[in-house]
Amino acid sequence: MRDVAIIGIGQTPVGEHWQLGLRDLAADAARSALQDAGIDSVESLIVANAFGATISSQSHLAPLVADFAGLRGVETFAVEAAEASGGAALRAGVMAVASGAVDTTLVLGVEKASDMIGSARVRARTVSLDADDEAVQGATLPALAALLMRRYMVEYGVELAAFEGFSINAHANGAKNANAMYRNLIKQGAFGKAPMIADPVSLFDGAPDADGAAAVILTTAERAGDLVPQPVRIIGGGASSDTLALAERDDLLWLRAVERSTEQALQRAVISREQINLIELTDTFTILAALSLEASGFAARGEGWRLAQDGSIGLASRLPISTFGGLKSRGNPVGATGIYQAVEAVLQLRGAGGANQVSNAQIAMIQSVGGLGSTAFTHILST
Amino acid sequence: MSENHRPAAPPHERQAFAGTGEIISFTTVREAPEGYEDQVPYVLALVRLDEGQMVTAQITDLDGPPAIGDRVEMVTRKLTTEGPRGMIVYGYKFRRPVT
Numbered sequence: 001m002r003d004v005a006i007i008g009i010g011q012t013p014v015g016e017h018w019q020l021g022l023r024d025l026a027a028d029a030a031r032s033a034l035q036d037a038g039i040d041s042v043e044s045l046i047v048a049n050a051f052g053a054t055i056s057s058q059s060h061l062a063p064l065v066a067d068f069a070g071l072r073g074v075e076t077f078a079v080e081a082a083e084a085s086g087g088a089a090l091r092a093g094v095m096a097v098a099s100g101a102v103d104t105t106l107v108l109g110v111e112k113a114s115d116m117i118g119s120a121r122v123r124a125r126t127v128s129l130d131a132d133d134e135a136v137q138g139a140t141l142p143a144l145a146a147l148l149m150r151r152y153m154v155e156y157g158v159e160l161a162a163f164e165g166f167s168i169n170a171h172a173n174g175a176k177n178a179n180a181m182y183r184n185l186i187k188q189g190a191f192g193k194a195p196m197i198a199d200p201v202s203l204f205d206g207a208p209d210a211d212g213a214a215a216v217i218l219t220t221a222e223r224a225g226d227l228v229p230q231p232v233r234i235i236g237g238g239a240s241s242d243t244l245a246l247a248e249r250d251d252l253l254w255l256r257a258v259e260r261s262t263e264q265a266l267q268r269a270v271i272s273r274e275q276i277n278l279i280e281l282t283d284t285f286t287i288l289a290a291l292s293l294e295a296s297g298f299a300a301r302g303e304g305w306r307l308a309q310d311g312s313i314g315l316a317s318r319l320p321i322s323t324f325g326g327l328k329s330r331g332n333p334v335g336a337t338g339i340y341q342a343v344e345a346v347l348q349l350r351g352a353g354g355a356n357q358v359s360n361a362q363i364a365m366i367q368s369v370g371g372l373g374s375t376a377f378t379h380i381l382s383t
Numbered sequence: 384m385s386e387n388h389r390p391a392a393p394p395h396e397r398q399a400f401a402g403t404g405e406i407i408s409f410t411t412v413r414e415a416p417e418g419y420e421d422q423v424p425y426v427l428a429l430v431r432l433d434e435g436q437m438v439t440a441q442i443t444d445l446d447g448p449p450a451i452g453d454r455v456e457m458v459t460r461k462l463t464t465e466g467p468r469g470m471i472v473y474g475y476k477f478r479r480p481v482t
Contacts, residue, residue: 123416134439136462136474138412138419143427144439146410151429154408154451198410198427247429247437 001098003221005231006381008037009343014181014212014331016114022049022056023068026110029213030069033106037217037228043102045069045076048089048109050335052078054124056115065108075102082128083284085109086214086338087239087368087377093218094234094379104219109336113209121209128371130245142206142285143198144246144372149287150200152253156302160200163286164191165308167204167328170283173315174325176355181210181331207284207326212333214340232346235363236271236380238264244374253302255373258295262367262378269363269380273297276380277361278348279319280341282369283326292367293321296378320358323348338368338377345381402457404432404477409442409449418463430455430477444478456480 010032012025020028026047034040045066053059062076081088086109093107116124122140129135134144152158167186174180186204194204224231240260243249266273279298283289290304298319299307307313313321324330324344327337345364347353353361361383368377409428412419419425426442426449442449443460455477462474 119415119417119420122414123418126416135416136472137427137440137476138415138422138425138462139427139439140412140414140416142414143410143412147408147427147429147439150410150451151408196411197414198412201410245439247439249437252429252437 002100003233004094004097004218005221005224005233006216006342006346007219007224007228007231008033008039008217009215009346010036011179011214011340011343012212013179014210014333014340017211018114022052022058022061022110022112023064025112025211025213026065026108027068029110029215030071030106030108033215033217039104039217039227042071042074042104042106042217044096044105045071045074046089046093046105046107047076047078048085048107048335048339049078049111050080050082050085050128051111051113051124054127055121056112065110071106080335081375082370083282083332083334083337084368084370084375084377085335086341087379088375090216090338090342090379091237091239091377094237097218097220103223104217106215106217107339108213108215109339110213111333111335112211113334114211125209133245133247140198141371142201145206145285145287146198146201147246148252148372149285152287152290153200155253158305161192162305162309163205163290164188165313166283166286166289167191169308169313170322170326170328173323173356174329177324177330180325180329181208182329201285205286207328207332210331210333212331212336212340214336214343216339216342216346230350232349233382234379235382236265236269238262238268238378239376241375242373244371246372253291255291255295255376257373257376258292258367258369261376262296265365265378265380271363271380276363276365278323278358278364279321280323280326280345280364280366281321282367283322283328284332288369288372289321291373292369296367315356315358323353323358324356341366341368349381349383398434398436400432400434400436404430404455406442406449406451406453406455407431407437408451418465428477441476442478443476454480
């Protein structure tokens, strides 16, 4: 297998792009990535998207994106794994280059959540849940997250306020990111007073669905050095799955897929957790951030929230997370989110993070989690 | 087969349940999908059946807030109607036992 590196990145601002369609956002991110890499073509295009068919009435998205990105004729296909679509597409891209199937591939995530509003969007979004066992009951992703969160609070004796550190950190970082959707700060104490979506999950807890597109260009590590001054190597990857229905988990408060994907990625990268300088995790809800830190081995069981409360996750702390705002503040362009994580990690490792720069960032972990841990893709990136 | 791919749980089997259990977590849904808006706010819960299996289901017929540990029993109810001319979907919900 050949070593793989990222040689180009592109992203659109995350938000509500009423005037732009899926194709426009995708073309914008693709052009930026090609320009950044200094190339004008690739051998293949992998598109990550979660709700094109249900929210934007568009499936068979890959050739459409290829056409509008100026890549008509290229090999292309789309990957769907709900919130983990981006991580899944990145893994497919790494495999394509590592195996020798192609030398250069563009991995692009795109979502257009604002093509629907209100209860129609909520309905369209429930297609990623277990239709027969959970969605039919009127379950939504925030409601299922709420079931997890309340159980966590009861089993570990944790108050609602214990989770606020995740949202405060995300918005403190997102406030400095020009591409973030919500750049407001969240004051201490405001979290507990926010309107409830499905208690205890509130408006200041769940990440906002958004529009956006992001892209990375992969090639072999060998070629990368000749093409760009600062290639970022993908030194490890791991992937795993868990039940789609929450009720089917034998250990409700343990994300097994996250655990397994992290272990695999660390093993393949041959690094220890202490060497990781920053993490982009899937903070769709604060409970998912806490459980991900626990399953990934950065916090003991039942104590993931402590990292947010004791100031361990800020930009200048021991383990910075959500360094450009995470899903909560940058926004959650669902299928594109995993690619935004990759773009943000590359910026950090290039030392191009601007006001969001983590000092001396050498190794980053990005973790793309679908639903509440039904799929997980973890990648380790290095300078 | 590698360690990573060993099945973590027994395969799904059909089982019969008495239909009784207890609430182990719950939430009140305030942003509902199309087809469920007329039920807002409704209570969704994880119920641990007495046989050990967990199910996600609505708690119905409530005359006060639910609590973790509440005993519940299964009832058949309308879950949703797929539009004015669409199918009516029936299924299970749970309620506190009627004495």
